[in-house]
Amino acid sequence: MTAATEPRARHGRTGRRAGRAWRGYLYVLPAAAVYLAFAVLPALHTAYLSLFEWDGVTLGEWAGLRNYREVFADPALRGAVVNALVLVVFFALLPILAGLVMTGLLCLPRSSIGGAGSRGRGRGLGVYRLLFMLPQVVPLVAVGVTWRWLYGEDGLINETLGGIGLGGWARAWLGDFDWALVAVGLVGTWVLSGLCMMLFLAGVHKIDPQLYEAARLDGAGPVREFVSVTLPQLRGELAVALTVTTVAALASFDIVYVTTGGGPGEETTVPGLLVYKLAFSDGKVGLASALGVVLSLLILVLVYVINRLSRTERT
Structure with a gap:
């Protein structure tokens, strides 16, 4: 391999590895989306509600800590x-x-x-x-x-x-x-x-x-x-x-x-x-x-x- 082609070969290998990594993320994406929607976001919303005095119906009042x-x-x-x-x-x-x-x-x-x-x-x-x-x-x-x-x-x-x-x-x-x-x-x-x-x-x-x-x-x-x-x-x-x-x-x-x-x-x-x-x-x-x-x-x-x-x- 010549000095001119070696950088291109390294770039090609890097590109293939990056492509495989992105395909892996795509496989994980559906499960990650479900986890985000039904676990992470409700947890963050619960932490947000904990800063209010709220009865679940009327408008809440800021309570801080x-x-x-x-x-x-x-x-x-x-x-x-x-x-x-x-x-x-x-x-x-x-x-x-x-x-x-x-x-x-x-x-x-x-x-x-x-x-x-x-x-x-x-x-x-x-x-x-x-x-x-x-x-x-x-x-x-x-x-x-x-x-x-x-x-x-x-x-x-x-x-x-x-x-x-x-x-x-x-x-x-x-x-x-x-x-x-x-x-x-x-x-x-x-x-x-x-x-x-x-x-x-x-x-x-x-x-x-x-x-x-x-x-x-x-x-x-x-x-x-x-x-x-x-x-x-x-x-x-x-x-x-x-x-x-x-x-x-x-x-x-x-x-x-x-x-x-x-x-x-x-x-x-x-x-x-x-x-x-x-x-x-x-x-x-x-x-x-x-x-x-x-x-x-x-x-x-x-x-x-x-x-x-x-x-x-x-x-």
Whole structure:
């Protein structure tokens, strides 16, 4: 190639790369347009509405940051955020622990001959997956209705307690000021444990079987293998599970609305439910928008921290 033709060749290669890049953007454009129209623009409009006092009908009045000050000053609004943070324990931490336990039990090697390659591929495992994933298939409204009956004064839980001689523990769980939030949280634990287990099982299938063979040669038993081999290799799946379940806890609405409606009193009121009530029942659209913005920022901060910690551990 001569000195005269070399610049033209480089220009041609650059032009082809630019053309391929633009074609890639064109493929992404439809999805990006939908995301912009139904996610980004509504979020920006919500942030705009949070600067007004508006009942949703009449002309709004400029409020500046007054709605945000009320979010942090009003005990009811602060209490809703605290309730959501408590639900993180039941929607995120407990399901992850339960998912790890179930994964460890389902991935025990069937025999020394099967070795690591048999982990997560035992006979009948599909039935267990179906049962544990069933809460993810059933609509959350149906889940809430079912658990509301189970928690009722004459529901299955109280009947079972009475049948085993623990009738003194029976109570109207969803109407008890001390136990209502715990009862709602345990519903979230039941719903999300199967999802965490499926994420961890998928991660186990990607682990190199030679790691388990080396652990067995060093004399490691099933528990030691899980702690020293399986758990460190599931850091990525743990980060995904923690992110998904934390968002589910902070943005919870369906289960709380169907089971308790935020009661008794304000004991189970969460930000998602409070946003709904403020906007559609109390006519305080600006305050509801401000609470929604604060909740979104809280979720973004927690997700960022989770992702940063997971990347730090992997490096």
